[in-house]
Amino acid sequence: MESAVVESRPEVLAALARILPREALLVEAEDTRPYECDGLTLIRQRPMAVALPQTEAQVVAVLRLCHRLGVPVVPRGAGTGLAGSALPDAGGVLLSMARFNRILAVDRRACTATVEPGVRNLAISEAAAPQGLYYAPDPSSQVACTIGGNVAENSGGVHCLKYGLTLHNVLRVRGYTVDGEAVEFGSLAPDAAGLDLLALVVGSEGMLAVTMEVTVRLVPRPELARCIMASFADVAQAGDAVAALIAAGIIPAGLEMLDQAASRLVEPFAHAGYDLEAAAVLLCESDGTPEEVEEEIAHMSQVLRAAQATRIQVSRDEAERLKFWAGRKNAFPAAGRAAPAYYCTDGTIPRKHIGQMLKSIQAMERRYGLSCPNVFHAGDGNLHPLVLFDDSDPDSVARAEAFGAEILEESVRLGGTVTGEHGVGMEKLNQMCSQFDRPTLDAFAAVKRAFDPAGTLNPGKVIPSLHRCAEYGRQRVVGGALPHPELPRF
Amino acid sequence: MDATLGQLVEQVRGATQARTPLRIRAGGSKDFYGNPSRGQILDPRPWQGIEAYDPSELVVTARAGTRLAELEAVLAAQGQMLAFEPPHFGPDATVGGCVAAGLAGPRRASAGYTHGGLRDFLLGARLLDGRGQLLRFGGTVMKNVAGYDVARVLAGSLGVLGLLVDVSLKVLPLPRAEVTLRFELGEAQALERLCDWQGRPLPVSGSAWCQGALTVRLSGAEAALAAARGRLGGEAIAAADASAFWQDLREHQLEWFAGELPLWRLAVPPQAPPLALVGAQLIEWGGGQRWLRSAQAPARIREEAARLGGHATLFRGGDRAGGVFSPLNPALLAIHRRLKQAFDPAGIFNPDRLVQGL
Ligand SMILES: Cc1cc2nc3c(=O)[nH]c(=O)nc-3n(C[C@H](O)[C@H](O)[C@H](O)COP(=O)(O)OP(=O)(O)OC[C@H]3O[C@@H](n4cnc5c(N)ncnc54)[C@H](O)[C@@H]3O)c2cc1C
Numbered sequence: 001m002e003s004a005v006v007e008s009r010p011e012v013l014a015a016l017a018r019i020l021p022r023e024a025l026l027v028e029a030e031d032t033r034p035y036e037c038d039g040l041t042l043i044r045q046r047p048m049a050v051a052l053p054q055t056e057a058q059v060v061a062v063l064r065l066c067h068r069l070g071v072p073v074v075p076r077g078a079g080t081g082l083a084g085s086a087l088p089d090a091g092g093v094l095l096s097m098a099r100f101n102r103i104l105a106v107d108r109r110a111c112t113a114t115v116e117p118g119v120r121n122l123a124i125s126e127a128a129a130p131q132g133l134y135y136a137p138d139p140s141s142q143v144a145c146t147i148g149g150n151v152a153e154n155s156g157g158v159h160c161l162k163y164g165l166t167l168h169n170v171l172r173v174r175g176y177t178v179d180g181e182a183v184e185f186g187s188l189a190p191d192a193a194g195l196d197l198l199a200l201v202v203g204s205e206g207m208l209a210v211t212m213e214v215t216v217r218l219v220p221r222p223e224l225a226r227c228i229m230a231s232f233a234d235v236a237q238a239g240d241a242v243a244a245l246i247a248a249g250i251i252p253a254g255l256e257m258l259d260q261a262a263s264r265l266v267e268p269f270a271h272a273g274y275d276l277e278a279a280a281v282l283l284c285e286s287d288g289t290p291e292e293v294e295e296e297i298a299h300m301s302q303v304l305r306a307a308q309a310t311r312i313q314v315s316r317d318e319a320e321r322l323k324f325w326a327g328r329k330n331a332f333p334a335a336g337r338a339a340p341a342y343y344c345t346d347g348t349i350p351r352k353h354i355g356q357m358l359k360s361i362q363a364m365e366r367r368y369g370l371s372c373p374n375v376f377h378a379g380d381g382n383l384h385p386l387v388l389f390d391d392s393d394p395d396s397v398a399r400a401e402a403f404g405a406e407i408l409e410e411s412v413r414l415g416g417t418v419t420g421e422h423g424v425g426m427e428k429l430n431q432m433c434s435q436f437d438r439p440t441l442d443a444f445a446a447v448k449r450a451f452d453p454a455g456t457l458n459p460g461k462v463i464p465s466l467h468r469c470a471e472y473g474r475q476r477v478v479g480g481a482l483p484h485p486e487l488p489r490f
Numbered sequence: 491m492d493a494t495l496g497q498l499v500e501q502v503r504g505a506t507q508a509r510t511p512l513r514i515r516a517g518g519s520k521d522f523y524g525n526p527s528r529g530q531i532l533d534p535r536p537w538q539g540i541e542a543y544d545p546s547e548l549v550v551t552a553r554a555g556t557r558l559a560e561l562e563a564v565l566a567a568q569g570q571m572l573a574f575e576p577p578h579f580g581p582d583a584t585v586g587g588c589v590a591a592g593l594a595g596p597r598r599a600s601a602g603y604t605h606g607g608l609r610d611f612l613l614g615a616r617l618l619d620g621r622g623q624l625l626r627f628g629g630t631v632m633k634n635v636a637g638y639d640v641a642r643v644l645a646g647s648l649g650v651l652g653l654l655v656d657v658s659l660k661v662l663p664l665p666r667a668e669v670t671l672r673f674e675l676g677e678a679q680a681l682e683r684l685c686d687w688q689g690r691p692l693p694v695s696g697s698a699w700c701q702g703a704l705t706v707r708l709s710g711a712e713a714a715l716a717a718a719r720g721r722l723g724g725e726a727i728a729a730a731d732a733s734a735f736w737q738d739l740r741e742h743q744l745e746w747f748a749g750e751l752p753l754w755r756l757a758v759p760p761q762a763p764p765l766a767l768v769g770a771q772l773i774e775w776g777g778g779q780r781w782l783r784s785a786q787a788p789a790r791i792r793e794e795a796a797r798l799g800g801h802a803t804l805f806r807g808g809d810r811a812g813g814v815f816s817p818l819n820p821a822l823l824a825i826h827r828r829l830k831q832a833f834d835p836a837g838i839f840n841p842d843r844l845v846q847g848l
Contacts, residue, residue, distance in 0.1 A: 109685050109761045133689060154635045162603045165633060167642075168610050183821050188759040189800035190598065190778040191646070193816040194826060194845060196609055199642035203635045219601075220691040247546040249569055249663035251603050289691065291713030348631045350547050380632040420633035428636070435636055439623040444637045446832030450825050462637065 019061040026050040038081040047088030063180040075206040077149030083425030117148030133218035136163035154203030156421040161379035172215040178457035208451040222287035231278035231311040236355030238280035241307035254285035255379030262373035272327030331375040339388035347411025348420030382420035433469035503622035514649040517582025527843040554586025573604040592646020595740035596696035599775035609645035614658040620834035651833040665709035670732035671724035700772040752808030758800030
């Protein structure tokens with residue numbers, strides 16, 4: 001391990017000021033406050049300084065300096081993350097990559113785009129559109145979130161069931177390890193020599209390397225897409241319909257569910273035409289050639305009817321299809337209007353347990369005295385319960401956090417995971433103790449050290465300490481809020 | 491713990507204590523692949539069988555010693571498949587060996603939802619590391635970003651980080667229909683054509699060019715295939731001949747693969763121009779995978795692959811003592827060393843097989 005000298009704040013700031021222009025360094029509280037949290041506003045921390053480099057040389061200089069002085073560095077894109085992965089370190093530098101927002105190349109022959117890390121997700125598809133191509137992963141936050149953040153979180157979107165996550169659509173990442181050493185993962189060829197380190201870097205929450213350039217795969221825009229809106233009288237039936245579609249050999253381009261609370265939440269806002277009497281609405285999309293879509297829509301409709309759908313409506317044109325999706329895509333802003341605050345969790349479970357999980361969440365709503373609409377990636381089993389609460393009331397905040405934690409515990413119990421696409425960050429550190437045993441958590445720490453021996457790149461995220469897990473285990477016993485006393489504890 | 495698994499754990503612990511190398515070997519179907527290695531044989535085959543398979547979840551979990559042919563038969567009975575079409579290279583190939591080798595067949599470069607290599611379909615894995623610990627990475631659900639995605643790194647790791655114990659793979663429905671077309675084309679024209687098709691919404695699920703003929707497979711709904719055929723032209727191949735062709739290509743049983751000259755695999759950006767190398771070629775994956783039979787100097791072949799932005803592997807035969815994979819640069823090599831140290835501190839698993847000296 002390299003020995004790092006931890007310098008005092010004024011010395012670090014003076015050293016940073018020597019390598020960054022004045023406008024690229026923020027140190028005053030009022031200037032750094034906008035960076036004190038990401039999309040998870042429950043946890044806040046101001047950094048010692050915010051660096052906003054404009055050149056690659058400045059990024060390298062900041063990394064080298066911080067490495068030499070033992071100062072933590074936390075990379076940040078647009079700050080839309082929902083798990084606190086970009087939470088600053090009190091004694092560290094927040095490294096904003098947002099200014100690197102150029103699209104370097106769109107290659108029609110190779111079907112790739114090479115972009116800087118601060119480029120917004122949607123901007124890639126916009127730049128590729130004249131070539132008839134687009135970048136498939138489409139998080140709901142795509143107008144704002146950056147590709148650097150997408151790579152770090154392995155973000156998904158409503159079309160990932162068919163087209164894959166960020167991981168499946170990124171060919172190459174060029175960047176720097178925390179000591180400022182240049183590295184390149186993956187390649188423009190189908191694979192690269194050695195271990196597949198690209199698979200580690202994607203989804204590593206900015207803890208293994210700083211991304212400087214990304215090459216993504218572009219795919220041809222389908223000629224046609226149509227969407228079915230199907231109503232169900234019971235959430236369990238809607239869950240079973242999801243399994244039935246897959247069992248019938250269909251991979252929809254999108255397969256999303258809204259429960260009644262969610263439809264009622266978004267409808268006044270988005271006017272999507274959702275069936276507000278239905279216990280659940282499924283959005284099921286088909287894309288491809290017109291012939292293919294016609295055949296698939298017929299097949300899907302038949303399966304949905306057999307699965308007890310009470311109403312089926314197929315989008316007649318592109319405007320109507322977009323209207324169906326508008327409700328789904330605006331769920332978060334709608335939640336923001338309906339309550340002072342909302343808390344979105346991200347557990348993923350086997351599809352067959354969707355109905356059971358939604359019923360458990362209904363029971364939790366009563367227990368915690370908070371409502372929780374559900375709108376989620378049903379095809380992948382990826383839930384996004386939106387716990388509505390009042391952030392000015394500490395008791396409401398505490399109940400919301402406990403509610404979210406219980407959903408995550410239940411996801412693990414059902415054989416799933418605590419996070420499908422938002423990341424662990426700070427938010428899910430406790431539940432990592434439930435999902436993984438200590439040797440596996442130690443292996444994660446060893447992977448971290450393989451890239452960052454001194455542990456200064458985005459420290460404290462993802463991997464819970466031994467102490468934290470012991471504390472969490474104790475709390476859950478003492479608090480008596482143990483949801484499943486039959487499970488073994490450590 | 492199950493007694494069979496317990497024995498594997500004991501063998502690993504013993505080897506770590508004594509610092510004696512272990513050579514992981516199951517069916518031996520991929521003995522030819524990778525750098526020469528050494529050590530006492532560690533055979534996972536007693537640990538075999540399918541642990542869980544629920545077709546509507548699109549995931550299967552199998553023990554490493556399960557025969558690959560058995561797994562594929564179980565999936566086919568439910569109308570599903572391993573979409574990356576792994577080559578078996580022999581009837582005894584196992585699931586563990588398949589994942590460790592990380593190889594994929596013709597469907598690797600397909601358009602649409604079957605696109606991707608083995609790692610893209612690997613959802614989770616249990617690993618027996620050098621300390622004799624069982625580590626569980628990933629899981630059985632489609633989306634999972636809890637912790638680093640170590641499972642996927644095991645794809646193609648050739649066993650250097652430990653013994654794969656069980657793996658969970660995403661499976662997909664078999665295509666509803668397929669058709670194979672053939673075109674008489676020279677190399678440069680074929681590459682150009684493939685490039686053009688890639689950028690258009692066509693259901694291409696396999697391509698192979700050799701000896702002046704480009705063979706292309708389309709998969710999907712009947713209606714989509716009919717429409718695509720109308721646009722592409724070419725001559726349709728009888729279904730039985732077509733399926734034999736793709737099977738033989740996947741297993742390297744085509745006539746083209748016979749012979750004594752070293753077999754190289756070049757992975758290059760698909761749009762790269764024809765190789766400036768001497769030898770016979772078979773081109774797959776829309777131009778991304780180029781098989782080359784050549785006696786040219788390894789350094790020259792590597793240089794050409796690097797010039798085009800890819801890498802070259804001495805796949806079969808040739809002089810393997812000099813290392814069969816393209817060398818890693820120092821920054822990546824340092825990370826490899828630290829990962830190896832973390833999972834296998836005594837350096838017992840498959841020494842040299844993936845990276846010489848590791
Ligand atoms: C309304 C809303 C809807 C959302 N919908 C979805 C959705 O549908 N699917 C989904 O997956 N997510 C969704 N998200 C979550 C979020 O948008 C994604 O996680 C996104 O990828 C974060 O990108 P960002 O640029 O905002 O990154 P940030 O939040 O700034 O950072 C996220 C992580 O990336 C790291 N990072 C950022 N840039 C770099 C870099 N250049 N190098 C190294 N590390 C870097 C940070 O350190 C941090 O760990 C949503 C969020 C909101 C607010």
